[in-house]
Every structure is written in C-alpha cells, then in structure tokens.
Amino acid sequence: MENKKIPITILNGYLGAGKTTLLNHLLNNQVGLKIAVIVNDLSEVNIDAKLIEQGTSVEHIKEEMVELSNGCICCSLRSDLLVGITRLVDSKKYDYIIIESSGVTEPIPVAQTIIMGQTEDGRDLSQLCYIDSMLTVVDALRMKTEFNLGQALEEHGHEHEEHHHDHHHDDEEEKPIAGLLVEQLEFCNIVLLNKTDLVSKEELAIIKSYIKKIQPEATLIETKFGKVPFDQILNTHSFNLKTVANSAGWIQELDGHDHEEAHDHASEYGISSFVYRRKRPFDIKKLGLFYDYLPRSIVRTKGVIWLDINHDYAFMISQAGESMKFEEFGLWLGSRSEEDIQAYLKNSEKLRKNWDEYHDRQTELVIIGIHMDQKEVETMLDNALMTKEELETSWNEYLKIKNAK
Incomplete structure (x- = not known):
C-alpha cells in the first residue's frame, strides 16, 4: 500500500444509540475497503463468524484483535490511543481507520490526539493520518425522551409548568445523559439520526428541528438499524477543525448568525432561542434556585x-435537560495587565463598545426552549441578579482589596 495519509472517522454516540450496529455494517463491507476499527470492548461487537479470517487463533481473540477475511480488522483499545493508531498506520495494511469513542467520553480529546499528537519516535500524527469526519450517532427515541421533546406536541397550556431539577445523582446508571449527548452533537460534522422508525413522523420533525438548533452546520442523515451508504460517512473529506469548533448552535447564536431555514422549522414546533445579556453579576444562591426550579x-x-463570588474570573455554565456543568472559564480581561487590556481593546471594536466601569464583565447566556415565554424567563433571570446596591457595595470592596495588594 502506498505511503499516504490514512483517513479517520471518529464515531461518537451514547450507549444504545446504534454505534455497534453501524460498526458491524462497516466491518462487513464488501466494497474492497480495508477498515481498521478501534473499539472499547471487542465483546460488544458481534462480528459475523463467517468473516473471521481462517487461521485467526484463539490467542488473537484473547488479545482482543479479530482479523476478517475481507481485509478488515477489529481491535480493542487497551493502551494509548496514539500508540494504537500509529501501529495501524505503520502496518500499511489499511485504507481507513474508525475510532469508536466511549459512550461516556467527550469527542474533543480524541480529535486533539490525532491533530496534535506525536508518535513515540517523534513524528507528528497529523503527517500520518487525518480526521475525515466526526460522526455522532443519535437514538431518535432517546433524544425525544431525554429532552422532553414530546412536549412540543402537547397543549400550549402546560408550557409554563416548573419542575424541581435535582442535578445531584448518586447512582451512575441514573445520571442524565443530555449534557454529554449535546456535547457530542455540538462537536461533529455528521449526525446519524438512528432508530427513526421508533418515533412518529411529527416527532421526528421536532427531533430534527432540535438537533439543527443545537448543531446547525452538520449533515443530518436519517437511518434505521444503522444502515447508511458508505459514501455518505466514509472518505467525505468533510471535517474542518475550525469550522466544527465554531459550529455549535450556542456559539452561532452569540455571534448573531441566523440560520433562516432551520429557524423557520424550529419555530413551527415552538422551538426558540435567545441570548440573555446583562452587565450585572448573578447572586450564586439565587441562580442556583433558578436552575433547581x-x-x-x-x-x-x-x-x-x-x-458575585468572584469578580476576577468568568464562569462557564452548561445545562441540557437535567444535566448540569459549571466551571471556571478564565480571567476577565479587566483583571489582566494594563498592557493586555490595551492590546485587546485596540483590536476589538466590540470590546471597546461594551467597556464600562466594570470593564468586560458581563453575562452572555444562550437559552433554548420549547413553547418558551422569553419575557418570563428574562424576568426570572433578572430576579437572580445582584441588585445595583449590592453590586456597588461588592465592587467597592473588591477594588479596595485589589488596590491594597
């Protein structure tokens, strides 16, 4: 096989979405593609016994590697992903590599390994292979239930109900998966919407509208039983890191991009979104109550x-369904050196325009909902902010401490 870069498809999707069925479909291909598949657990992949290469020893299977008569291979990731990819590429036996990321891992680290990783002998992995596509498999029925999308079909009168959300789950099995599912959707360029036969035609239209709200740029392919033409997901040359990294719906919303067609379909089912922007901090206890109810x-x-708890650092908040993630995001520009501040202000009209006594500190929160009353949500969030008097006191105390240093 000639010395050329090997394309890689990274396959994401939660447990039960249909990744294994799709992998079997790809491994059993009879179109002459020699595919190497890296999976998390070989026992989960039900390979057709007739395809297992004659002479493949029991030891090979024990070593968690099965060679197939059509030239494909299925192996379990027992060590470092980077090492596994390098070995497959260096063997010069395969046309294509598919990596099944674990159902409970985020897709970005896997992509970073391929784009920025180095082999043990110092070669850039990006010189040996490239990401052809980042594919997320979604179970249509699970999508509908996890995000309560069935409510889009309900009577409008129920829309303002509030539910107590317990974001603390002790049982691993009971943890909501919505957050991870959204992350897998937000960082992909192909969405395979599987098990479409398990939802009604109208439910399917709502699910597709919601996916497009979360990920407006990705190609959306509908399927049953994971069967899809190979040319739609392999050798597509469709992955671009910069494009995919900025393609999530919430990022596009912040940037003011309007996908008119997707917006029309979404609004037809009551799916809407808006950006909540305020130049006053949240009271953390009041914000907690907002999310609890x-x-x-x-x-x-x-x-x-x-x-309110920290005027130096911005925080990132991410909620999907009942999943919740909250983390430090980084220093506000206003807390950095005067040199940094002037450099950024010089290069950004948006920053200059929004700069005030609190510098760049503000909240920009994208809200997506179904039959959502925007004014009511804005009022609820406004009620979770510090009052002007509270902010003035807090800010003066902050400046006093900062100036004393």
Missing part, C-alpha cells in the same frame, strides 16, 4: 456568566 420549557442553556 427550571421551567420545563427550557431544554438548553450555555454561556459565560459573571458571578
């Missing part, structure tokens, strides 16, 4: 927020 009409919130 989140209106059931809200299915997704994500953004950078200003909190």
